[in-house]
Amino acid sequence: MVDGPRGDSPNSPGRMATIYMSGLLARRGKMTHVIVHNVDRMIEKWFSWEFLCEKNLVSSKGRFWLFQIKGLTNSTSFCLT
Numbered sequence: 161m162v163d164g165p166r167g168d169s170p171n172s173p174g175r176m177a178t179i180y181m182s183g184l185l186a187r188r189g190k191m192t193h194v195i196v197h198n199v200d201r202m203i204e205k206w207f208s209w210e211f212l213c214e215k216n217l218v219s220s221k222g223r224f225w226l227f228q229i230k231g232l233t234n235s236t237s238f239c240l241t
Contacts, residue, residue, distance in 0.1 A: 161194075162195065174201075187233065187235065187238075190231045191228065208227070210239070214239075215239065216229050
């Protein structure tokens with residue numbers, strides 16, 4: 161679950177690195193579910209679409225998005241077309 165660090169002030173780094181790392185780690189297994197909290201901020205949406213892939217979004221409710229990511233150990237890109 162991606163729920164930090166906070167990104168609502170100049171001194172808070174936001175969730176971008178956490179979303180990126182979740183994308184890397186999720187691809188190492190067979191199937192991984194990743195929940196991202198606070199996707200009401202555009203930067204979290206962009207990073208989620210880029211590194212967790214919009215096509216992997218299986219559910220959303222309020223400020224939560226659920227991604228289901230298949231393992232891609234031999235891939236050099238995040239989102240396959």
